[in-house]
Amino acid sequence: MNDLEITGLTHSYGRDARALDGVGFAVPRGSIVGLLGPNGSGKSTLIKNVFDLLRPQAGTITIDGSPHAAPDAKRKAVYLSSNDYLPEFLTAAEYAAMIARFYGLEVDREEALELFSRFGMDGRYDDLVEDYSHGMRKKTQLMVALMVRRRLTVIDETLNGVDLEALHLAEKELAGLRDEGLSVLLCTHDFPVLERLADEVVFLDRGRVVYNAPTADLVAEHGSLERMVYGYLESGER
Amino acid sequence: MNDLEITGLTHSYGRDARALDGVGFAVPRGSIVGLLGPNGSGKSTLIKNVFDLLRPQAGTITIDGSPHAAPDAKRKAVYLSSNDYLPEFLTAAEYAAMIARFYGLEVDREEALELFSRFGMDGRYDDLVEDYSHGMRKKTQLMVALMVRRRLTVIDETLNGVDLEALHLAEKELAGLRDEGLSVLLCTHDFPVLERLADEVVFLDRGRVVYNAPTADLVAEHGSLERMVYGYLESGER
Amino acid sequence: MNDLEITGLTHSYGRDARALDGVGFAVPRGSIVGLLGPNGSGKSTLIKNVFDLLRPQAGTITIDGSPHAAPDAKRKAVYLSSNDYLPEFLTAAEYAAMIARFYGLEVDREEALELFSRFGMDGRYDDLVEDYSHGMRKKTQLMVALMVRRRLTVIDETLNGVDLEALHLAEKELAGLRDEGLSVLLCTHDFPVLERLADEVVFLDRGRVVYNAPTADLVAEHGSLERMVYGYLESGER
């Protein structure tokens, strides 16, 4: 069973070359899959397709077995954006409630406060987002995703630049999601995080899947994910 | 018929004094109502209640006659936030499509391009929001609201700091919404904009309605909205 | 005696039409002069020339009688930017000290705290700027300018979007600078603020001075600054 399954996904903007050209891969239930790609790899286009922000031009996407644009599929996935995009006019508590309501859930205030405390944001849960630093906004995105615990969590470079301790804690929390049988698509070019956490890695370039294999196999073959990626980028293969 | 009707709205945070204390006013169909208030007036709490981001503790809110939290009521109102809050990872075109879809609409691309051109953003409709200046983000919020043309448009200090020409054009466009029989709740402390545009003005302070009358009457009585507001704030009445 | 005097200022970017084409005006000692202009008027280019961020291609600029690029001239003027540009990694106290030191001054901590309190930022002076809202950042720029009290203060749309009370207080403080014999160049399209505060108004369009006269005269002639500006923009004169 796959929590996310993508087959033959193709997308072009105008007359330009294809942003996605027949991409297919899966996030199996209870796994963490890393997604890697340079600028122009098609990663953003892919994520926009998964969250129905762009309409697939060819190919299929299913979330937990349902077509991705169906209302119940939408309620099974949560997206953490690549920046600190949060409504500044809300408090974290109001934001969490808004997101939870979208999923038909209620926030447990005690749990939320405990999570905020563990992520070094004691006493800030009822403050307006506009008074948060960039790092705090990113951590808030993550904590709200941890509160709603969806079948599929997609993390798009969200944790760049958060503090050392939050990053360490985040890794444990993501592993915890997997331990509960939930899945994560982790888009990051923090190679060692991927080497520690990801069961499989997908490497995209110019709209195609270049590598898609268990992390251990890719590391065994290339020495490290980093060597794999930079070796590829500097090679003539591209 | 009122596009927005608020009666007896009361809201407290924790044990603090009441943020809203029995507030009531209406936005009649086909009108522009100005909403004014200093820090701590309760304006933000009121808007969050209208858009169901906070649950009313007492009182009622209807949008076009329906309870504000009902799905059809939600599809009749659009909110423009007090800052340049837009998803950076989308283009304006993708953002407009996302918002339109929420309302069950489709964006007419030609009209959108024409609007972008008039607001001085020629050729930028398919650029990522992350490459927009603050002013461009604010204008984009407004233009998308103009595309979806809801029964009620709530503008929360959104246009602070946009350029002279956009501001002038925005005024005409808002008057245009009214001419079509749509309504606007315009939260701004740009007094002359209110004097030119608003049919009525509501002035809140400390969670209560201080003034609520036709703009012309308030200007006749106080000389100008500005004198009304600063006169009140400096008086002992408060 | 003029605190700022500009004569024949001309500036072109590449082969484009002239951004500034022989602009001249003065800010007399102990006065507030408003500077108005639509997009592309040359206002930004003018300010960058005054602060030596662009090199004048023709014309002269003096600050308190000295050539504007001379070190002592630079220490006589302070610039408040059009956005909330402040170093996020500093506290307001550290930022104020850094600016004061540039001018060879020391910040009086008691006065600073009192100013922060009056501007509604009690207890925030030693917080990092990264935890400030946009409005707080703008107010901090203004307060630091009030602490260093230079001969010439140039305010470039800085106060757009700050709260009602801060705006009201800001007006009094700027009038206070004038009462001490200092000068302000106030770039804003908040027309009533200009009508209340500015002794003279300069209106730029397409790199040329269109109007430059005492505010009272311009209001007498055109009805209001707003009518003057929008009348001009919509006329064929342009």
Next chain:
Amino acid sequence: MNDLEITGLTHSYGRDARALDGVGFAVPRGSIVGLLGPNGSGKSTLIKNVFDLLRPQAGTITIDGSPHAAPDAKRKAVYLSSNDYLPEFLTAAEYAAMIARFYGLEVDREEALELFSRFGMDGRYDDLVEDYSHGMRKKTQLMVALMVRRRLTVIDETLNGVDLEALHLAEKELAGLRDEGLSVLLCTHDFPVLERLADEVVFLDRGRVVYNAPTADLVAEHGSLERMVYGYLESGER
């Protein structure tokens, strides 16, 4: 010869525990030194002391042998901030010129354009910073530092979140600075970047130096920098 030398640096805020408590380390000429520390380690306070934004309360700092607050010392070091702090109202070209002028240099436009092109910012050198994405702002900070090539470059988490290719290129450029005999203090918790680039690593916690040794030795002893850091943070030693 050390490009940066810190001895006995101590700093307290108010009555709180010491932010820095006798910190000492050096950045030898022609080397890259990594600086690591969790929240509250004192890293920010240390950097503010080096750049004279806070006055040392005890201890000494020299840059290229001169006391750090001396004008010539200040002209030998460049600071890249932890966020994308750049003046939005300037173009990159204007910003680069402003920074270069502070160091008594001129920007070679051809070289600047070539650098922008290599960092994926072709054709953007004369655009306003306000139209740059976060990643572009960070890359601009780095490129300007590469243009002015100071004796000591201090990079404070600046490159978090830039794209894969820029990061790879940045590493080469920093190695290039070292090859020219210049020095870098690289504050990042990107462990593999440190393992590849840094000749030595300093690990701070609670205002004290916990580890300071050649990177190779630390890796040999602990397995990796990451294990060293998280092992320490989770141990009772702290």
